[in-house]
Amino acid sequence: MRAQAPQTTVVGQRLPRVDGIEKATGVARYTADIRLPGMLHARIKRSIHAHARILRVDASPAERLPGVKAVLTWEDVPHVPHAGQPHPRAGSLVRDQFILADKARFLGDGVAAVAAVSEDVAEEALDLIAVEYETLPAVFDPEEAMRPGAPSIHGTERNLVIPPVIIESGDIEAGFAEADYIFEDRYVTSRAVPAFMEPYACVCRPEPDGRLTVWSSTQAPFMVRGTLSEVLGIPMSRIRVIAEHMGGGFGAKQDLYQLEYLCALLALRTGRPVKMEYTREETFVAGRSRHPVIIELKQGVKKDGMLTARQARFIANSGGYGSHGPGITWVGSAALGSLHKCPSVRIEGLCVYTNAPIAGAFRGYGAPQAYFALESQMDTIAEALSMDPIELRLKNAFQPGDIGMAGTPFLSCELTACLRKGASLIGWERRRPAGSQPGAVKRGIGVATELHSATAYPETRETANAMVVINEDGTVQLRVGAADLGTGAKTVVAQVAAEELGGRFEDIRVVAGDTDSVPYDLGAYASRTTFVSGGAAKKAAARAKEQLFALAAPRLDVPAEELESRGGMIYARGAPDKTISFGEVVQPALGQPAPVVMGQAGFAPRNDYSFAAQFAEVEVDIETGQTRVLRVVAVHDIGRAINPAAAEGQVEGGLHQGIGYALLEDMPVDARTGQALNPNFVDYKLLTAQDMPEIEVAFIEAGDPLGPFGAKGVAEDAVCPTVPAIINAIYNATGVRIKELPASAEKVLAALREKATGLTR
Amino acid sequence: MKHIIHLIVNEEAREVAVEPWWTLLDVLRDQLELTGAKKGCDRGDCGACTVLLDGKPIVSCTMLAVQASGRHITTIEGLMRDGHPHPIQQAFVAVGAVQCGFCTPGMILSAKALLDVSPHPTEDQVREAIAGNLCRCTGYAKIVEAVMAVAGGAQ
Numbered sequence: 001m002r003a004q005a006p007q008t009t010v011v012g013q014r015l016p017r018v019d020g021i022e023k024a025t026g027v028a029r030y031t032a033d034i035r036l037p038g039m040l041h042a043r044i045k046r047s048i049h050a051h052a053r054i055l056r057v058d059a060s061p062a063e064r065l066p067g068v069k070a071v072l073t074w075e076d077v078p079h080v081p082h083a084g085q086p087h088p089r090a091g092s093l094v095r096d097q098f099i100l101a102d103k104a105r106f107l108g109d110g111v112a113a114v115a116a117v118s119e120d121v122a123e124e125a126l127d128l129i130a131v132e133y134e135t136l137p138a139v140f141d142p143e144e145a146m147r148p149g150a151p152s153i154h155g156t157e158r159n160l161v162i163p164p165v166i167i168e169s170g171d172i173e174a175g176f177a178e179a180d181y182i183f184e185d186r187y188v189t190s191r192a193v194p195a196f197m198e199p200y201a202c203v204c205r206p207e208p209d210g211r212l213t214v215w216s217s218t219q220a221p222f223m224v225r226g227t228l229s230e231v232l233g234i235p236m237s238r239i240r241v242i243a244e245h246m247g248g249g250f251g252a253k254q255d256l257y258q259l260e261y262l263c264a265l266l267a268l269r270t271g272r273p274v275k276m277e278y279t280r281e282e283t284f285v286a287g288r289s290r291h292p293v294i295i296e297l298k299q300g301v302k303k304d305g306m307l308t309a310r311q312a313r314f315i316a317n318s319g320g321y322g323s324h325g326p327g328i329t330w331v332g333s334a335a336l337g338s339l340h341k342c343p344s345v346r347i348e349g350l351c352v353y354t355n356a357p358i359a360g361a362f363r364g365y366g367a368p369q370a371y372f373a374l375e376s377q378m379d380t381i382a383e384a385l386s387m388d389p390i391e392l393r394l395k396n397a398f399q400p401g402d403i404g405m406a407g408t409p410f411l412s413c414e415l416t417a418c419l420r421k422g423a424s425l426i427g428w429e430r431r432r433p434a435g436s437q438p439g440a441v442k443r444g445i446g447v448a449t450e451l452h453s454a455t456a457y458p459e460t461r462e463t464a465n466a467m468v469v470i471n472e473d474g475t476v477q478l479r480v481g482a483a484d485l486g487t488g489a490k491t492v493v494a495q496v497a498a499e500e501l502g503g504r505f506e507d508i509r510v511v512a513g514d515t516d517s518v519p520y521d522l523g524a525y526a527s528r529t530t531f532v533s534g535g536a537a538k539k540a541a542a543r544a545k546e547q548l549f550a551l552a553a554p555r556l557d558v559p560a561e562e563l564e565s566r567g568g569m570i571y572a573r574g575a576p577d578k579t580i581s582f583g584e585v586v587q588p589a590l591g592q593p594a595p596v597v598m599g600q601a602g603f604a605p606r607n608d609y610s611f612a613a614q615f616a617e618v619e620v621d622i623e624t625g626q627t628r629v630l631r632v633v634a635v636h637d638i639g640r641a642i643n644p645a646a647a648e649g650q651v652e653g654g655l656h657q658g659i660g661y662a663l664l665e666d667m668p669v670d671a672r673t674g675q676a677l678n679p680n681f682v683d684y685k686l687l688t689a690q691d692m693p694e695i696e697v698a699f700i701e702a703g704d705p706l707g708p709f710g711a712k713g714v715a716e717d718a719v720c721p722t723v724p725a726i727i728n729a730i731y732n733a734t735g736v737r738i739k740e741l742p743a744s745a746e747k748v749l750a751a752l753r754e755k756a757t758g759l760t761r
Numbered sequence: 762m763k764h765i766i767h768l769i770v771n772e773e774a775r776e777v778a779v780e781p782w783w784t785l786l787d788v789l790r791d792q793l794e795l796t797g798a799k800k801g802c803d804r805g806d807c808g809a810c811t812v813l814l815d816g817k818p819i820v821s822c823t824m825l826a827v828q829a830s831g832r833h834i835t836t837i838e839g840l841m842r843d844g845h846p847h848p849i850q851q852a853f854v855a856v857g858a859v860q861c862g863f864c865t866p867g868m869i870l871s872a873k874a875l876l877d878v879s880p881h882p883t884e885d886q887v888r889e890a891i892a893g894n895l896c897r898c899t900g901y902a903k904i905v906e907a908v909m910a911v912a913g914g915a916q
Binding site: 014016017019020021022023024025026027028029030032033035194195196197198199245246247248250277279280485486487488645646648649652653654655656657680681682686688689690692695 | 851863869892
């Protein structure tokens with residue numbers, strides 16, 4: 001049953017974001033914009049081999065260079081193993097990284113660091129550090145890495161990061177026996193990178209009282225504080241982490257990189273502030289990519305289109321370290337076991353070390369890869385059964401109350417409505433049989449669906465906190481632990497708080513991104529901030545409102561339970577002349593201080609899921625293999641859009657990443673050396689404003705019982721179904737199916753030629 | 762040895778001592794503390810460092826500061842008038858074209874350069890004008906909408 005959307009005045013409005021003017025005028029200060037007196041500049045020396053033991057590092061010529069203030073090698077730093085990603089996800093932390101190690105595990109692994117009076121001097125000093133390597137055999141392909149005799153990267157069985165993830169339900173043998181048809185395919189995905197515009201940056205300043213202030217472009221300031229404390233052995237109370245403005249993160253800025261530790265150690269060593277900025281090339285190579293994944297998928301289906309069995313293997317290339325690989329392998333495997341109703345499922349997830357650059361968290365967290373495979377094969381099944389792809393999906397679609405991959409029911413689920421609305425918006429009835437058009441330029445339409453959890457529950461017990469403080473003039477401070485990586489989180493939590501409080505949005509000042517000023521929060525990851533931090537803001541606002549009403553009641557001579565508030569005014573229900581403003585309630589009177597009005601709350605929900613159906617219309621030139629996306633329709637069930645403009649922005653940006661992932665984006669490494677081949681924006685193509693298609697975004701707003709004002713997550717969902725929608729549209733246009741990303745012109749052309757000559761790949 | 766150069770930055774004459782290999786971007790950010798121009802790639806690929814040189818958009822990371830001597834430079838900080846943001850800045854905020862904000866200054870300056878010479882552009886002209894400015898957050902949808910809103914509003 002659909003929940004009635006509550007009447008709201010602030011929630012649901014397209015309000016301008018609270019930090020918009022700061023950003024549009026260039027005033028907003030990002031980490032790299034920080035300039036401090038006496039500040040040094042640091043750089044990292046990186047391995048030129050993909051796999052090598054570091055026998056000796058001679059830093060002395062670098063130390064003698066005028067202007068160099070400190071050099072750190074692996075012998076100078078604490079040896080505390082850490083997970084790189086400090087996410088407290090139970091069972092998925094693999095402590096396989098060191099600040100600096102005596103072994104390089106990918107080409108670009110940091111081996112030493114320098115702080116100097118300028119970046120130029122630091123750069124020059126890097127060349128003077130002599131590193132003696134013993135090169136080791138290297139492996140870049142995860143299937144090769146699992147074979148006996150493959151080079152051992154961390155000394156684990158088959159180079160596995162964690163033991164295989166197994167997800168099972170029902171009787172798989174019986175399921176396949178019951179099937180009328182069985183489909184088997186192998187899908188391969190690329191190494192897409194988040195490519196946020198702001199490279200990694202960190203500034204550390206030792207304070208006179210022994211504390212350390214850290215400015216970091218991080219999605220999770222409290223995780224940075226906790227991890228620095230643990231690895232550097234500094235009490236947490238002596239570390240302050242600030243992340244005021246971030247130039248995007250998309251998941252990858254959950255990790256700590258070598259720079260935070262090294263910047264902190266160099267600052268402590270020299271007693272001066274130290275800034276370290278990664279170059280764009282370092283951000284590509286030593287950052288985190290989406291996991292390249294191999295998926296072997298086998299499904300059984302009845303003639304009527306009902307799935308009977310699904311078996312899959314998810315093989316993730318983690319690169320040199322584990323990072324989020326364990327969590328992603330779990331989520332990707334769970335996603336493979338989900339999305340459509342299927343009575344028997346067996347998924348095996350393998351996360352494998354190789355000597356490639358490190359893969360990590362990136363918007364979707366394993367799900368985009370899984371849905372590429374699932375939704376591609378669903379299309380193959382529909383074609384084989386001569387069934388409409390939408391009808392096949394509707395037959396197997398989840399409904400409210402069905403059980404999700406975390407073992408909890410979907411409390412709200414509008415997937416069916418998403419499919420129906422999207423079909424109407426794209427003009428599905430125009431879709432013609434695959435490859436049936438004459439001429440060299442062929443059009444096609446494709447569809448794909450997704451579901452995604454707003455949070456990391458149940459692996460992580462989600463929690464966020466907020467404080468709502470009423471200033472003595474009736475304006476409001478909202479202190480939230482959430483970081484805003486650019487999504488508009490601060491604006492959305494302010495709308496939630498204003499609505500609940502009955503206050504004016506413009507009277508709310510959001511304080512966020514400083515571990516000394518705001519209450520604990522796990523960080524801005526998954527699609528959780530509106531859902532979890534917004535929920536905390538709502539509860540905190542409700543508590544502040546209770547206190548305001550308690551103070552207003554005697555002033556208006558009305559019982560508190562008969563009061564209501566809107567626009568910063570408190571009214572007596574049914575007596576509109578009895579009114580008092582927030583400011584009048586709290587202002588100090590002669591001889592009396594202002595009363596303290598402060599609501600604080602934590603929110604620790606379990607999860608709920610958002611759903612979407614995306615439709616793509618493409619044009620493929622079969623003479624060049626070039627695909628052009630003409631139009632995308634994205635219909636998302638996000639419960640409720642707290643700020644429709646911000647929610648649309650999330651989907652529009654997700655589509656940019658999804659279309660790029662489908663057609664262009666990949667950072668391949670040289671198969672011999674492990675050298676990344678295109679770590680720059682000329683050779684790693686991002687779509688420009690001229691490349692983007694017409695986009696239509698629509699929301700199904702039926703509400704969710706858990707989220708604030710019915711809201712669920714939106715950020716990751718946007719990128720999850722885009723790739724298969726496009727791949728299916730390419731199939732519809734040409735009759736060729738691309739199973740290896742990206743669907744570049746070369747691959748499409750090769751597939752067309754194979755089809756024409758009857759050869760299989 | 763440092764060279765003394767003269768720049769007219771946001772209509773103010775500035776004299777700066779620079780090394781010959783310093784880029785205009787580094788001088789703006791490090792010497793003049795105009796950090797609105799961002800360093801996204803430092804090789805002219807992303808457009809985050811866009812400023813106007815004699816009214817035309819350039820990527821300041823690939824121009825040496827000495828080459829800019831004597832020229833008029835407009836940075837994002839120079840768009841405010843009497844304490845009010847420029848209409849393009851206001852439009853970006855109003856329609857939701859700003860997300861992480863890292864590309865925003867360069868994007869706004871590329872848009873301004875277009876609107877200065879072509880006050881009523883077509884959508885295709887807007888997309889062409891900002892094609893050198895990469896954005897990873899917005900899909901450009903609301904950025905184009907903002908620029909078109911300003912162009913429409915000026916009619």
